[in-house]
Amino acid sequence: MAATKALCSTCLQRETCLPSGLSPAELERFDALVEQRRDIRRGDSVFRAGDAFTSLVAVRSGSFKTSVPYEGRERVTGFPMAGALLGLDAISTGQQRCSAVALEDSQVCMLRFDTLERASRKWQWLQRTLHRMLSREIVRQRGLIVWLGALQSHQRVAAFLCDLCTHLRARRQSCKAMVLRMSRAEIGSYLGLKLETVSRSMTHLQQLGLLEVQHRRVQIVDEKALRALAGFAAER
Amino acid sequence: MAATKALCSTCLQRETCLPSGLSPAELERFDALVEQRRDIRRGDSVFRAGDAFTSLVAVRSGSFKTSVPYEGRERVTGFPMAGALLGLDAISTGQQRCSAVALEDSQVCMLRFDTLERASRKWQWLQRTLHRMLSREIVRQRGLIVWLGALQSHQRVAAFLCDLCTHLRARRQSCKAMVLRMSRAEIGSYLGLKLETVSRSMTHLQQLGLLEVQHRRVQIVDEKALRALAGFAAER
DNA sequence: CGGGCCGTTGATGGCAGTCAAACCATGTGG
DNA sequence: CCACATGGTTTGACTGCCATCAACGGCCCG
Numbered sequence: 001m002a003a004t005k006a007l008c009s010t011c012l013q014r015e016t017c018l019p020s021g022l023s024p025a026e027l028e029r030f031d032a033l034v035e036q037r038r039d040i041r042r043g044d045s046v047f048r049a050g051d052a053f054t055s056l057v058a059v060r061s062g063s064f065k066t067s068v069p070y071e072g073r074e075r076v077t078g079f080p081m082a083g084a085l086l087g088l089d090a091i092s093t094g095q096q097r098c099s100a101v102a103l104e105d106s107q108v109c110m111l112r113f114d115t116l117e118r119a120s121r122k123w124q125w126l127q128r129t130l131h132r133m134l135s136r137e138i139v140r141q142r143g144l145i146v147w148l149g150a151l152q153s154h155q156r157v158a159a160f161l162c163d164l165c166t167h168l169r170a171r172r173q174s175c176k177a178m179v180l181r182m183s184r185a186e187i188g189s190y191l192g193l194k195l196e197t198v199s200r201s202m203t204h205l206q207q208l209g210l211l212e213v214q215h216r217r218v219q220i221v222d223e224k225a226l227r228a229l230a231g232f233a234a235e236r
Numbered sequence: 237m238a239a240t241k242a243l244c245s246t247c248l249q250r251e252t253c254l255p256s257g258l259s260p261a262e263l264e265r266f267d268a269l270v271e272q273r274r275d276i277r278r279g280d281s282v283f284r285a286g287d288a289f290t291s292l293v294a295v296r297s298g299s300f301k302t303s304v305p306y307e308g309r310e311r312v313t314g315f316p317m318a319g320a321l322l323g324l325d326a327i328s329t330g331q332q333r334c335s336a337v338a339l340e341d342s343q344v345c346m347l348r349f350d351t352l353e354r355a356s357r358k359w360q361w362l363q364r365t366l367h368r369m370l371s372r373e374i375v376r377q378r379g380l381i382v383w384l385g386a387l388q389s390h391q392r393v394a395a396f397l398c399d400l401c402t403h404l405r406a407r408r409q410s411c412k413a414m415v416l417r418m419s420r421a422e423i424g425s426y427l428g429l430k431l432e433t434v435s436r437s438m439t440h441l442q443q444l445g446l447l448e449v450q451h452r453r454v455q456i457v458d459e460k461a462l463r464a465l466a467g468f469a470a471e472r
Numbered sequence: 473c474g475g476g477c478c479g480t481t482g483a484t485g486g487c488a489g490t491c492a493a494a495c496c497a498t499g500t501g502g
Numbered sequence: 503c504c505a506c507a508t509g510g511t512t513t514g515a516c517t518g519c520c521a522t523c524a525a526c527g528g529c530c531c532g
Contacts, residue, residue, distance in 0.1 A: 199479060
């Protein structure tokens with residue numbers, strides 16, 4: 001957990017992160033808001049459910065899983081990647097409600113929330129961006145709700161993979177040869193399925209000629225058909 | 237759609253709504269933010285998916301259902317009641333993503349969002365409350381995600397009824413003789429179940445001696461057992 | 473080389489979806 | 503006031519999807 005000063009101006013994710021669309025001058029001012037940068041090793045957590053909330057966490061590189069404890073077990077609620085903001089749910093109570101564990105060696109930027117609130121009272125662009133990030137999280141979660149309530153298992157897996165693909169593309173990474181950072185069990189927990197069902201769904205999609213699956217290596221062969229199967233309209 | 241000036245200072249919901257915990261002086265200032273009050277008749281909508289977003293909508297009295305179009309059908313995403321804030325998801329894109337239809341004759345207060353943003357740059361308490369409302373919506377939705385992914389049909393129905401009960405109690409209404417404003421089909425859409433399954437689950441819970449059900453009249457006989465069945469821990 | 477973890481595949485059972493019919497409350501018009 | 507239509511709810515029989523239990527196989531790492 002090395003602590004070094006983060007510089008948003010040098011960050012590859014600044015366009016998908018909080019300081020999006022800023023002028024160089026604004027960017028410099030924003031840099032002052034970042035408390036520290038931390039390296040998180042694979043398997044380590046940034047915070048755990050129950051921790052006191054003081055800072056939002058921006059993912060600078062790598063990827064995480066967030067999960068809530070429920071009935072002794074864990075339910076995965078998302079797989080945030082670079083540019084995402086963690087801890088938005090903790091604002092309401094001041095307590096973290098989920099745990100965030102790194103799926104690979106990652107870097108995060110800590111943003112003290114009281115500092116952020118003060119700054120966003122001064123700077124309209126920051127206020128707007130923060131509101132948008134909060135609102136976007138609501139939209140994202142609702143997408144999951146629709147998946148869980150309306151789709152069959154192989155459709156959910158298809159939707160998950162398409163979604164992952166979209167996020168990777170937005171981060172200029174290859175979608176043609178994805179490497180899943182999470183296990184079948186974690187995908188299943190996220191999608192409300194058992195790990196065996198996730199596995200079966202993937203082989204099913206492979207048999208349809210939409211995917212090539214080799215353990216954690218997934219290649220999307222026919223993305224259009226995959227999206228259609230998942231019930232995505234032309235939109236998105 | 238009568239338009240009269242709303243007065244938060246006279247509103248019964250002001251403690252669960254945006255202007256919560258305000259001094260009389262602050263309350264007066266807040267009153268100035270409310271654009272107008274509107275009466276919405278049962279079956280009418282406040283906004284529909286695709287509408288341009290300009291205002292948040294606070295429910296003053298009555299109840300609504302919010303739903304997103306999906307594959308030609310509708311998926312119910314919530315049943316907001318008095319004190320709730322509608323349209324939080326629209327902030328991210330500036331477009332309404334769901335429709336809000338009144339389940340009974342209701343009243344709402346329109347809050348222009350640009351006005352609200354300007355005011356919350358001046359008033360810290362407003363900023364905090366707005367952030368909390370946004371964050372709380374994330375938490376609420378995540379609860380639903382956990383239900384959908386982890387619970388059986390009768391557990392989901394039990395959780396739904398307990399949740400409804402909690403909200404009614406917070407609004408000082410009776411929980412012992414609830415009248416459901418929504419149909420079985422709407423409950424099913426919300427919980428990711430078919431209407432027949434909702435009906436069967438209710439009779440099942442009745443046979444267990446936890447409920448008394450007569451069409452839309454539901455009486456909770458053993459709330460503790462119902463909560464236990466739904467997987468609620470002692471918390472909440 | 474061996475062990476453990478993860479992923480795949482198979483057989484079986486149970487829960488919820490589907491199709492269908494009956495029942496009930498409400499409201500409307502004769 | 504009653505007959506009737508209508509929409510919502512309940513109940514039944516059957517089907518199908520996913521969970522469960524179990525065994526096997528591949529990969530990584532000590």
